[in-house]
Amino acid sequence: MKISAEKQKEMLWTMLLSRRFEDELVELCKVEGKIPGMTILSTGQEAVGSGACAALEPEDVIITNHRSHNHLLAKGAEPNALMAEIYCKRTGCNKGKSGTLHLAVPEVNAPCTSTVVGAGPPIAVGQAFAQQYKGEQRVTACFFGDGAAAEGSVHEAMNLAALWRLPLIFICENNVYAGAQRHEEHTPVPNLAVRAAAYAMPGETVDGNDVLAVYLAVQEARERALAGEGPSLVECKTYRCRGHGETDPQHYQPREEICSWLEKCPIPRLRDDLIARGVLTAADYQEMEGRAESIVMEAVRFAEESPYPDPEEALEDVLA
Amino acid sequence: MKISAEKQKEMLWTMLLSRRFEDELVELCKVEGKIPGMTILSTGQEAVGSGACAALEPEDVIITNHRSHNHLLAKGAEPNALMAEIYCKRTGCNKGKSGTLHLAVPEVNAPCTSTVVGAGPPIAVGQAFAQQYKGEQRVTACFFGDGAAAEGSVHEAMNLAALWRLPLIFICENNVYAGAQRHEEHTPVPNLAVRAAAYAMPGETVDGNDVLAVYLAVQEARERALAGEGPSLVECKTYRCRGHGETDPQHYQPREEICSWLEKCPIPRLRDDLIARGVLTAADYQEMEGRAESIVMEAVRFAEESPYPDPEEALEDVLA
Amino acid sequence: MQKLGMGQAVNQALREEMHRDPNVFLAGEGVGVSIHLNPMFPTHGLLEEFGPGRIKDTPVSEAAIAGLAVGAAEAGLRPVVEIMFNPFFTLASDMIVNHAAKLRYLSGGKSAFPLVVRMKSGAGIGAGCQHSHNLEAWVAHCPGLKVVMPATSADAKGLLKSAIRDDNPVIFIEHMGLYFAPMPVPVDEYTTPIGQAEVKRPGTDVTVVTWSGMLGVAMAAAEKLAQEDVQVEIVDLRTLVPLDKETILASVAKTGRLVILHEATRTGGFGGEVAAVVMEEGFHHLKAPLRRVTGPDIPVPASPPLERFYIPGDEQLVAAIKEIL
């Protein structure tokens, strides 16, 4: 295993933080009017964002989508500002303009999030192009869903990135569902990684609940990108354990399917592995849980106590 | 060879007619103001439309693009009405509303032509869906260029057609150029037929200057479609012997390249083959040439003598 | 009279037209199996009733969905396709604007494209500007399209039935806020003609021209002003294209004053068209300047106080009316 103990603990930590953060949102969403808009969570999929972001450096860029909380926390976004934005408060990272759906955290090089399905990849092309144009040693990683793979924009982006050998990593988070439609209702192709061949780029399908596998695949793709060998496609097979959003009753998701995937949860999986390998103790883990708890509670407190923006602030920030 | 003599002669004939028709357009375009708009020709590529349409039945539908004359003539479009439309006369098949670029000939099941690159495939999906929905025994064939393959709409159409197993044949006419850009400036993939695997459909690259090869590939795809096995992708490798349009000086196309492809011209190739195989005599061919000549001359006469539409006719045909 | 939300009214129209005409089919993202298990939503229960052959769930591919409609319509079917939220119309816009709207003309009148594109519009859901962005002005600026934007459940049902029977492409825009507001809908079969505005409240002092979700705001303002003895006449356009100029001009001829109310952003909104028509053909009736009450020129923000600020309210309308009385 070429992954340092530190890195492995970092991944466990960001998964745990993300889960605790979103579990809190599950509860908050039950309170009428507390969390505006559509709250969309990553529960059970945390290995994707946490594995990928661990393989990236701070200067690397990520472009994410509507299911962004885990990606952003794993990239280092400040939980208070994130939670306050999800609450739509003035102290949120986007002053309440975005809310939960389009969180932008340029401070950690997560500059734009689009909730238009499939819109991330073309924007990521632009980011990666800028990196290439300026001769920088950094890369862009773009998260998108299995549903997004059916959008024309994703095709255009992959073709252009491959053509220009841009330092770009396409990370397809295949969680079986897109809205209420299953993967096989979106495409006849079981593994989306085969699409890579359509652009002469490497494509790999990894176990998206195995954070170390995700890490290794993204790390390799990053090295190729930095070496000027162009983009890669990494498909991470995982599962959407909650509904599309928090108002989705999941009537179309078989109960057994959900249960079987809950058992494959990436957090205990890595935890048990690390404990078994002696990298982590049960006490370490408890400490982590406690830390996540207090960070999330502090974020909630911060968000709760923060003011809403004044109505007229709506007029600000349209133009530079 | 499982292709009847009749079929082979039909293909030679439609290629010849198309060439003669377009050679006349080359000359007409030199007369200022005679042919409005952008005149875009298929010279040297006739094996694609002629081979494909010969494999289709009259009830089958084609959707074509800006480079449509050969496709339409091969599908049986009436030359007088076509020429008159290219002249933008009232007697044209679209009353002068279209001109050369969006010729629509529903009479021969060529109901819409789009000059928006990549727009044909989604429309073809709709046509093929209607055929499936009504339980008809007919198929849709959609012509598009190598450049068009980079459009997102083509990806969406292929994915949907494959998912729903629509009776659709995607015919990619790869003539090396898209505008002034060569194939390798559009995509890193040498053979676009590999894209078929991205949708779990069969894909084949054929010699697009071999009309019999095109015929056979399309015939096979048609049979699959009729059998309910879904769409296919047939890539026909050919070459754009003239400029993108008639005002293009071809400064970026190497002379030797053009010359070498002119030598591979599909018309003499099939002619010589048919004569060698005793299917055709030199006299038969001369007769064909004469017939093409008189049909084209008649079409020009018809177009020349036809009136332009009255200005106010512009207001008609917007709504049903 | 039954009482239905607009989603239910749309649902009835779809149901009735699908029973009437086997060529009608539905396609879109989640029109069959939906994340909403809610009878207030437009396509609820249709999959069970008509089966997957006619209720087509699609991949997330707006261009292909629209292309499906264009091609199938030309081939004789009557597609009703859904673009989930108005901002995603951008992704379908080439197919609709350059194809659905133009291919008949380009064919010299030989082909027809009887299709309906349904989409949801409106702010107020806290989802922000990539879900809430009213773009009716775009489609209203495209010859070859009809544009329908009902404000009541009854109109939605009657107009959608007309849209499905129309031989032209019709853009049918539903305001999400109206899905949950039960309103009376006739029980017997009826259609509502496309291209006719309706005076939803008669008055003598000022004309308010509005459509879609803003009708309620106009009604509330009129109610308030009635208490001050100002009689507001409310013209609900219902159809933006073709525009019923007669009804607008007749009202302005009576009142001499005009306020246009729409939720879309101001600059370049369809209110401009109404203003121009009145200024061209009703100028001599006008006793006062025009007012437009619209969304401000900003993207729709997510935060509740900001979003409320965005959405035009009855107080703004009352103030605007008073300015020109």
Next chain:
Amino acid sequence: MQKLGMGQAVNQALREEMHRDPNVFLAGEGVGVSIHLNPMFPTHGLLEEFGPGRIKDTPVSEAAIAGLAVGAAEAGLRPVVEIMFNPFFTLASDMIVNHAAKLRYLSGGKSAFPLVVRMKSGAGIGAGCQHSHNLEAWVAHCPGLKVVMPATSADAKGLLKSAIRDDNPVIFIEHMGLYFAPMPVPVDEYTTPIGQAEVKRPGTDVTVVTWSGMLGVAMAAAEKLAQEDVQVEIVDLRTLVPLDKETILASVAKTGRLVILHEATRTGGFGGEVAAVVMEEGFHHLKAPLRRVTGPDIPVPASPPLERFYIPGDEQLVAAIKEIL
């Protein structure tokens, strides 16, 4: 003064700005190697001068081209991308409207998107409605975008330079008919501010508000009317967003009469916005009804007599002016 067609003026602006700022790059279909070997075209010779690292020929992928601009702009570059013809803007419209225009707002002002989208517009080339379709009204209806539509070569050069230096997304629409009309352009370095209309001809009797290719039509009509002692004032908007209301209103205050002239189709065209602004803020100056002279509500037809019928001409403008004198 040099005499340049608008394409040449655009070319000079691109060249100068690329020399000035290494972050400026160009991308689009054929912006490097083009099928036109013609110095009258905007990107002629730039590949030779700046090389393929900064002049990027792209695949035929309008969404990716626009996405490239959005992402690169956020990352600190200054992309100038080309969408070949205005109708193909549909294919880029999600990236521009839902992203370039909104992502700054969504970031709470943290990010900026300094990009320029150039596109060709205008009828008169016989190519029909999928190449000729003026959609400036679409982009003018999207908060977060600036919209520039020059009518002269000098304005094109100065405004494009300003657009490239602007920290916001700017839609820059060139009229193809002006590429081949040499017009004077100052030789010394200059920029023209975005957001300022210009009175291109002073007059006292009637105001004509126009932009882009229609300025020539307005000038010709004014010339004719001058012979009948009617003095037409011509306001060339140059920028649709932000709209220079002051210049429009000052002119209408002087003349009391307004005709709006644009090439785009009438219903929902940007003329409506101008009408509404004048009716809101200049009503009391108006002595007569408004007239709009525009393309009719049809797709642009290919046949020359039909296409000429489509394009508004000076005789139509003269007639419209006389109606309200």
